[in-house]
Each structure stands twice: as structure tokens, then as C-alpha cells.
Amino acid sequence: MNSTLIEKHVTPISSNWPTWFAAEQKTALTDYEQSPTPTRRHESWRFANLKPLDLSAFVDAQPVSSEGRLINASSGLGEFSAKMVFGNNALLHRSAQSLPDGVIFESLESAAANHAELFRKYFMARPTDLGSSKFTALHKARVSTGVFLYVPANTTVTLPIEIFHWAEGNNASIFPHTLLICGENSSVTVMDYFKSADKLTALACGVNDLHLEKGSRLTYIAVQDWSSTTTAFHINSTNVDANAKCTALIANFGGGFVRGESLSRLIGEGSRSEMYSINPVEGTREIDQRTLQDHIAPHATSDLLYLNALDDRSRTIFAGLIKVEPGAQGTDAYQKVRNLILSDDADPNSMPGLEILNDEVRCSHGATNGPVSEDELFYMQARGIDRDKARRLVVNGFFNSLLERIEDAAVRTHLSGLLAKRLSVD
Amino acid sequence: METKPDLNIDRSIGDFHYDVDYEFDAGIGLSERTVDYIADVKKDPDWIRDFRKDALRKFESMPMPTHWASHDLDNIIFENIRYYLSQGTQPKRSWDDVPEDVKRTFERLGIPEQERKFLAGVEAQFDSEAAYSNIKAAVGDQGVIFVGSTEGLQKHPEIFRKWFGKVIPTGDNKFSALNSAVFSGGSFIYIPPGVKVKHPLQAYFRINAENFGQFERTLIIADEGSEVMYMEGCTAPKFETSTLHSAVVELVALKGAKIQYVTVQNWSANVFNLVTKRGIAHEEAEIKWIDCNIGSRLTMKYPGVIMKGRKARGEVVSIALASDGQHQDTGAKMIHAADDTTSNIVSKSISIGSGRSTYRGLVQVGRHLKGCKNNTECDALLINTESRTDTYPAITVRGKENACQHEASVSKISAEQIFYMQQRGISEGAAMSLAVNGFVNDLVQQFPMEYSVELKRLIDLEMEGSVG
Numbered sequence: 086m087n088s089t090l091i092e093k094h095v096t097p098i099s100s101n102w103p104t105w106f107a108a109e110q111k112t113a114l115t116d117y118e119q120s121p122t123p124t125r126r127h128e129s130w131r132f133a134n135l136k137p138l139d140l141s142a143f144v145d146a147q148p149v150s151s152e153g154r155l156i157n158a159s160s161g162l163g164e165f166s167a168k169m170v171f172g173n174n175a176l177l178h179r180s181a182q183s184l185p186d187g188v189i190f191e192s193l194e195s196a197a198a199n200h201a202e203l204f205r206k207y208f209m210a211r212p213t214d215l216g217s218s219k220f221t222a223l224h225k226a227r228v229s230t231g232v233f234l235y236v237p238a239n240t241t242v243t244l245p246i247e248i249f250h251w252a253e254g255n256n257a258s259i260f261p262h263t264l265l266i267c268g269e270n271s272s273v274t275v276m277d278y279f280k281s282a283d284k285l286t287a288l289a290c291g292v293n294d295l296h297l298e299k300g301s302r303l304t305y306i307a308v309q310d311w312s313s314t315t316t317a318f319h320i321n322s323t324n325v326d327a328n329a330k331c332t333a334l335i336a337n338f339g340g341g342f343v344r345g346e347s348l349s350r351l352i353g354e355g356s357r358s359e360m361y362s363i364n365p366v367e368g369t370r371e372i373d374q375r376t377l378q379d380h381i382a383p384h385a386t387s388d389l390l391y392l393n394a395l396d397d398r399s400r401t402i403f404a405g406l407i408k409v410e411p412g413a414q415g416t417d418a419y420q421k422v423r424n425l426i427l428s429d430d431a432d433p434n435s436m437p438g439l440e441i442l443n444d445e446v447r448c449s450h451g452a453t454n455g456p457v458s459e460d461e462l463f464y465m466q467a468r469g470i471d472r473d474k475a476r477r478l479v480v481n482g483f484f485n486s487l488l489e490r491i492e493d494a495a496v497r498t499h500l501s502g503l504l505a506k507r508l509s510v511d
Numbered sequence: 512m513e514t515k516p517d518l519n520i521d522r523s524i525g526d527f528h529y530d531v532d533y534e535f536d537a538g539i540g541l542s543e544r545t546v547d548y549i550a551d552v553k554k555d556p557d558w559i560r561d562f563r564k565d566a567l568r569k570f571e572s573m574p575m576p577t578h579w580a581s582h583d584l585d586n587i588i589f590e591n592i593r594y595y596l597s598q599g600t601q602p603k604r605s606w607d608d609v610p611e612d613v614k615r616t617f618e619r620l621g622i623p624e625q626e627r628k629f630l631a632g633v634e635a636q637f638d639s640e641a642a643y644s645n646i647k648a649a650v651g652d653q654g655v656i657f658v659g660s661t662e663g664l665q666k667h668p669e670i671f672r673k674w675f676g677k678v679i680p681t682g683d684n685k686f687s688a689l690n691s692a693v694f695s696g697g698s699f700i701y702i703p704p705g706v707k708v709k710h711p712l713q714a715y716f717r718i719n720a721e722n723f724g725q726f727e728r729t730l731i732i733a734d735e736g737s738e739v740m741y742m743e744g745c746t747a748p749k750f751e752t753s754t755l756h757s758a759v760v761e762l763v764a765l766k767g768a769k770i771q772y773v774t775v776q777n778w779s780a781n782v783f784n785l786v787t788k789r790g791i792a793h794e795e796a797e798i799k800w801i802d803c804n805i806g807s808r809l810t811m812k813y814p815g816v817i818m819k820g821r822k823a824r825g826e827v828v829s830i831a832l833a834s835d836g837q838h839q840d841t842g843a844k845m846i847h848a849a850d851d852t853t854s855n856i857v858s859k860s861i862s863i864g865s866g867r868s869t870y871r872g873l874v875q876v877g878r879h880l881k882g883c884k885n886n887t888e889c890d891a892l893l894i895n896t897e898s899r900t901d902t903y904p905a906i907t908v909r910g911k912e913n914a915c916q917h918e919a920s921v922s923k924i925s926a927e928q929i930f931y932m933q934q935r936g937i938s939e940g941a942a943m944s945l946a947v948n949g950f951v952n953d954l955v956q957q958f959p960m961e962y963s964v965e966l967k968r969l970i971d972l973e974m975e976g977s978v979g
Binding site: 128426431434439442452454456457 | 903909913918920
């Protein structure tokens with residue numbers, strides 16, 4: 086299968102890459118070809134729809150038709166410290182308004198050349214396998230550019246950094262990559278946008294790796310808004326060292342089939358990882374999310390909250406696991422998935438799991454399914470809001486309850502605006 | 512039964528042994544010959560013989576479910592297992608061979624002298640014919656059928672055949688296939704319409720020792736508007752020589768019927784206990800599984816209810832206690848297949864020492880159903896640092912007029928609680944026992960009284976030596 090994706094590009098597109106990387110890509114391609122295609126017998130693919138895993142229709146992405154149009158359309162927050170725009174696996178634009186000294190904000194390939202040691206230490210260096218190792222190998226084999234951000238110790242980047250990844254053209258395949266390294270006691274906020282330039286079907290196979298060293302703070306927001314027929318894999322790995330805090334929010338506004346895997350490893354004492362996701366789904370769209378909160382160090386905290394609102398014939402799968410390793414005493418871990426059911430044909434699947442190998446823990450998880458409250462709808466209808474809008478307002482409120490957990494007010498307001506637009510309640 | 516128990520065995524003989532009497536021993540290992548042998552000895556009708564052979568083929572073709580279950584399953588060597596032993600050939604041993612700790616447990620639990628010998632395997636059967644006859648006579652007048660599965664299929668084929676293997680198909684899982692190939696023992700119960708059986712029916716009182724067999728098969732049918740409570744097992748550790756137990760239990764509750772199925776099991780630490788239990792609840796019927804699992808090396812048991820009729824109700828109440836080296840992998844399955852069906856799962860587990868307890872759950876509500884509700888609560892208590900607990904629920908609730916909630920928590924006994932009790936002169940061990948008993952108390956209350964008393968004593972016993 087996937088002949089088109091395999092035959093071309095055993096060498097990276099960009100000649101800027103160092104030669105050793107070509108060898109790694111070749112190995113990754115072999116890994117991809119030789120790994121078996123997942124079946125539902127694998128626990129990590131239970132309930133999954135396997136049809137989208139046939140990638141044979143996808144082809145190489147061509148250079149985008151108009152760089153200017155995409156760059157101009159890449160606007161997020163009013164104020165930001167730096168920005169990168171990618172279109173079909175090429176860096177289209179990079180600007181840095183107010184980055185503190187020492188911050189490295191470069192394309193992946195130039196970081197591989199200019200900061201080889203850092204690059205090799207962090208680039209896809211951690212295991213991420215929550216089922217998609219085959220697609221992680223595909224990503225590694227085909228990645229040609231991406232973001233490399235290094236914030237040195239004791240450095241605060243005040244305004245958010247914004248990154249845009251565009252897909253354009255029928256059956257184009259793109260491989261977005263975001264690598265963030267937060268040095269000790271540093272602080273940064275990153276907005277990662279994934280967008281389609283048209284309504285055509287694309288393949289996105291993305292990896293983002295977040296590394297938080299001691300005492301650092303990272304807010305990472307991914308706003309995924311691919312076309313409604315795009316197949317997307319988003320594989321995330323987060324490593325949080327002592328007393329560091331990561332807040333990660335994934336908003337899945339688009340995509341036809343989205344497989345998301347998020348692995349948070351709490352490797353230092355007193356670390357904290359917040360994992361949030363909001364997923365409005367309708368039509369026949371499908372969001373398949375697998376998560377792992379891996380407590381390795383003692384006295385760490387993790388808090389996961391995933392919200393799904395399902396309409397029409399949409400599907401969601403949430404399979405989460407809290408794993409408390411033997412040495413992780415004093416763990417405080419939470420995990421919750423809430424499904425708001427808007428249609429009789431919607432298909433929500435929840436598998437919230439726990440594996441506790443230590444007795445000094447506080448752990449709980451929960452999963453709820455429920456409809457929109459008739460009382461709430463009646464209240465709004467009595468005030469002249471039609472039933473359909475009332476329902477969308479309830480969904481908006483449901484998701485906003487999570488957005489309140491984002492500390493940065495500008496980011497929060499911006500997300501709330503994007504959400505309102507997505508739900509047509511603005 | 513065909514065989515007469517041999518009561519004249521010389522109990523002074525030490526080591527247990529198998530009588531080399533091939534009429535009643537299927538030998539070791541599993542093949543079509545074994546299945547034919549069992550069918551011959553039990554004088555099975557042809558359809559049962561075919562059913563067994565079909566099951567054997569399924570068993571052989573199905574892989575071990577180790578892609579999700581414990582890899583300890585790979586340590587079961589099917590070739591080394593004896594699949595059928597009739598009563599006359601049960602292993603014999605003398606009271607002196609029974610390990611001291613088992614005797615001590617009997618003492619502490621207050622098990623009557625006569626029952627101790629039976630439980631320890633010293634006597635081939637428990638002399639409770641009188642008690643059994645009384646119950647049988649009492650319910651027999653109401654038209655209740657309460658017999659062994661072999662007698663059931665031979666004497667009541669019109670009811671038996673209609674439901675046998677329908678709730679749990681042969682190929683449901685590898686171990687239900689195994690049971691279907693070699694089953695013997697277990698109960699067949701039929702409650703006629705409108706009959707409410709006052710006394711719980713107890714497998715314990717059935718004189719057929721096969722009931723505690725390795726591959727028992729139980730089928731209970733409660734006809735319209737009837738009610739029955741069935742109890743199996745007991746709190747005393749059953750001293751076992753066979754290491755694989757794989758039972759299949761099927762319940763059918765017709766319109767408006769109620770079945771409660773109570774299990775209290777305390778297996779010895781070498782036993783693999785792999786059980787498939789499921790019930791079908793028709794309109795307004797109710798099936799409740801009350802399950803307590805203690806002991807064994809690995810228990811895998813997920814009682815289920817298929818709510819097939821409107822307003823049917825399913826419930827699972829379960830307590831699992833995993834001590835050193837033990838793995839209790841238990842849970843529940845609730846399949847909602849009609850409107851206004853409700854289900855409730857309450858599971859509490861305690862892991863002691865290196866014990867591991869696992870909850871696995873499945874909740875499904877089909878499309879286009881209305882008014883279905885599920886509530887699931889799982890609480891785990893960890894006693895020692897190396898204790899382990901896992902929770903793996905899978906929830907698929909479709910339809911916008913249905914609701915479900917799942918909650919789980921993991922905790923340990925708080926040091927404050929223990930300190931408080933120690934201050935009042937209670938030893939640390941006793942304080943731990945009290946705390947654990949408090950943790951499961953609301954569930955223990957749902958067990959029949961004599962069981963709940965013994966359960967409390969048993970928890971005390973298991974908690975001993977877990978402190979310090």
C-alpha cells in the first residue's frame with residue numbers, strides 16, 4: 086500500500102538538511118513499510134475505523150499556488166512575538182518581532198545544521214507509541230521542514246508565538262512538525278494552527294514534541310481546522326521535568342478522520358501536565374484520541390479533560406490511561422471525558438483507564454454521556470431564541486467551561502472567538 | 512448420577528491418588544477422544560456430543576486473548592490437564608494432608624466439622640442430603656426444577672435445549688469454548704411462571720460433588736413473573752488440586768422475572784479461575800449478579816446482562832480481594848438493547864501486598880434507544896506500596912436520550928484513620944481490618960446474612976500480616 090508516498094523522496098526535499106538525516110529517513114521509511122497495518126485486535130485500535138489507514142490515494146504536495154494569499158490569511162492573535170507560516174511542506178514566511186536574546190526560532194532543517202547537538206538530543210527522541218508507530222515512522226521518513234523553538238533558561242517570551250501549517254490541493258500529503266524545548270525556568274506560549282487552503286481532501290501526518298526542563302512553563306494550543314474530508318494523524322509527546330508546568334489544549338474543529346495521540350511523561354518531581362481537548366463533531370466526521378498520563382516521578386500532577394459534542398452520524402473514541410509507576414508516590418492524577426450527545430446516530434466511545442502501581446496516590450477518572458438539557462433549551466426558546474441556535478449556544482457554553490482554564494486572557498478570548506465562529510454563534 | 516460415591520475409601524492412606532479406573536477418568540490432555548469419552552460416560556444425546564465437538568474445534572482455533580488479558584494465561588498447559596473425573600475417582604487425601612493454614616482458616620471462619628472435611632477434599636461429598644432433600648421437596652411442590660446440568664439436559668430437553676448455549680455462544684471466548692467441549696456438573700434450574708422461591712437455592716447443598724467441578728455449566732431460567740436467588744461457593748478456601756476452572760453460567764429472566772445470582776469464591780492460590788457469566792433480561796425483568804472473588808492465581812470474570820426487553824434492569828455488585836501474587840481481573844458487561852433499560856455497576860477492589868486487581872467494564876447502548884441509563888462506580892483500595900490496581904472501562908452510549916456516568920477512584924487507607932483507632936487501643940492490624948471492612952461494608956450488606964458474616968471474618972484473616 087501507499088505506493089505513491091513510498092516511492093519518492095528517499096532523500097529529503099530540502100538540500101539544506103545535513104547528510105546524516107538522509108540515512109535516518111531511509112531507516113524510518115523501512116520501518117514504515119515493514120510495520121504491520123494496525124488491526125482492531127490491538128487494544129490501541131479498539132473501536133477504531135481502519136478504512137482511513139489506507140493511504141494509497143495520497144500524493145506528494147505540490148508547491149502552493151499563491152504564497153501571498155496563505156501568508157495574508159495566517160492571522161491569529163493581534164499581538165504575537167514571532168510567526169512562521171508553512172504551506173505544503175515548505176516554509177513560506179518567518180517573522181520575529183520581539184524574541185528575547187538566545188531564543189532559537191528556526192526551521193527544523195536549519196536547526197539540524199546550526200544546532201545539531203540540541204536537534205539530535207530532542208528530535209523524535211522519545212517513544213510516542215500509543216498505537217501509531219507506523220505513522221510516526223512515515224512522518225519521520227517524509228518530514229521536510231517544521232518548527233524548532235528553543236527558549237533558553239530563565240527566559241520569558243511574553244507574547245505568544247504563532248505557527249500556521251497549510252494544506253492545499255487534492256490528495257496532497259503534508260507532514261507538519263513542531264519541536265519545542267523550554268529551558269529551565271523559561272516561559273512561553275505557542276499557538277499551532279492547522280488549516281486547509283481549500284475544501285479538498287488532504288493527508289496530514291504531524292508530530293509535535295514538547296520538552297519542559299525544570300521549572301519551565303509552556304502553554305501549547307493546537308487549533309486543528311483541516312477540511313472536513315482530510316485524514317489527519319497528530320502525534321504528540323510531552324516531557325515535563327521537575328516543577329515545570331505544561332498546559333496543552335487541542336481543539337479539533339476540522340478533519341474527516343483525525344487520530345490524535347497525546348503522551349505526557351511526568352519525569353520530574355512536582356511536575357504538572359494539563360491535557361485539554363475540545364471536539365465539536367458533526368456529519369460523518371470521526372475523532373479518535375488516545376492519551377497516556379505516565380507518572381514516573383513522585384509528587385507530580387496531571388489533569389486531563391476532553392470534551393466532545395457529537396451531532397449527526399459523527400464518531401468519537403477516547404481511550405485514556407493514567408499510569409502510575411512504582412516510584413511515583415504522591416501522584417495526583419485526574420482524567421475525565423464528557424460526551425454531549427446531539428443526535429441519535431452519534432457514536433461516542435469512551436475508555437478511561439487506570440494502571441496504578443503505587444499506593445501513595447490520589448487518582449480518579451470519569452466518563453459521562455448525556456443530552457442537552459431540555460430545560461436549558463426551553464429557557465432560551467421562551468426568550469425568543471430558536472431551538473437550533475439555543476442548542477448551539479449550549480454547546481458553546483459546554484466548551485467555554487474548559488477554555489476558562491487557559492490563564493492568558495488574550496489567548497482565551499481569541500480561542501473563545503474561534504469557537505463561536507466555528508459554532509456559528511458569533 | 513451414574514456413579515455411586517465410594518464412601519469406603521481408606522482415609523488413612525496419605526498422598527492423594529487417582530484410581531486407575533478408566534471408566535470414569537478421561538485421562539490427561541484434550542482431544543476429540545476426550546470429548547467422546549465424556550459424552551460416552553455421561554450418555555449424552557447426539558446433539559450434545561456434536562455441540563461438544565464443535566466447541567472443541569472452536570477452542571482449538573481461537574487464540575489466547577493475551578492481546579488484552581494477562582500473559583499469565585500462557586502458563587496454562589492444556590495438555591497437562593485432566594478434563595473429566597467422575598465422583599468415584601476424585602483425588603483422595605487424609606485430614607492430616609490438609610495444610611495447617613487451611614485448617615486454621617476453617618477454624619477461624621467457624622466452618623462446621625463435617626463441612627471442613629468436604630471442603631478440604633478429604634471426603635468426596637458433603638453429607639447434607641437431608642438439607643438438600645428438604646429444599647428440593649419444598650420447591651418441587653411449586654414445580655421448580657433444581658437438578659444437575661446432566662440430569663437437566665436428559666430429563667427436560669424441551670426447556671434445556673431452547674436456552675442452552677443461547678446466552679453465551681460457544682465461540683464467545685476461548686474458555687467458553689473449552690467449557691462447552693468438556694462441561695460436566697453445574698445446575699439446571701427452571702422456575703415456573705409466577706413462582707417466587709422463598710429460600711435461596713444453594714449449590715452448596717446439592718449432594719453432587721461435581722457441582723464444584725472444573726468445568727461446571729449452569730443454566731437458570733426464570734419464567735414470567737417468577738423470582739429466585741441462587742448462591743454458589745462459600746467463603747472457606749476450597750483446597751484444590753486442579754489448577755484450571757472454567758465455568759459457564761447462563762441466566763434467562765423472562766418477562767417480569769427476577770434472578771439474583773450470588774457467588775462467593777475463595778480459591779487456593781494455584782488456581783486459574785476463568786469464568787463466563789451472562790444473563791438475558793426480557794421485558795421488565797431484573798438480573799443481579801453479586802460477586803465476591805478472593806484467592807486464586809488469576810481470576811477473569813465479567814458477569815454481564817443483556818437487557819433485551821423494555822424496562823429491563825441489570826446490576827453487578829462485586830468485591831475483589833487480591834493478596835500477594837494474585838490477580839483479580841474482574842468487571843461487568845451491560846448491553847442495553849431496549850428502551851428504558853437501566854443498569855448499575857458497583858465494584859470495589861482491595862489489593863494487598865503484591866496483589867493486583869483489575870476492573871474491566873463494557874457498557875453499550877444501541878442506536879435509537881430512549882431512556883437508557885447506566886451508572887458505574889469502581890473504587891480501588893491499595894494496602895501496600897507494591898500493590899497494584901487497573902481500571903479499563905469501555906463505554907459506547909449512543910442516542911441522545913440516554914445517559915451514563917462512570918466514576919472510579921483509587922485510594923489508600925489514610926494514616927489518620929489508623930492513628931485515630933490506634934489511639935483508642937486498637938492494634939494497627941485490627942485497625943487496618945476495620946478500615947477495609949468499612950470500605951466494602953455497603954456492598955457486604957447486599958450479601959445473604961451468613962455470607963456477610965463469614966466475609967467479614969475472611970477479610971480480617973486476609974489482612975493479617977499485611978501491615979509492617
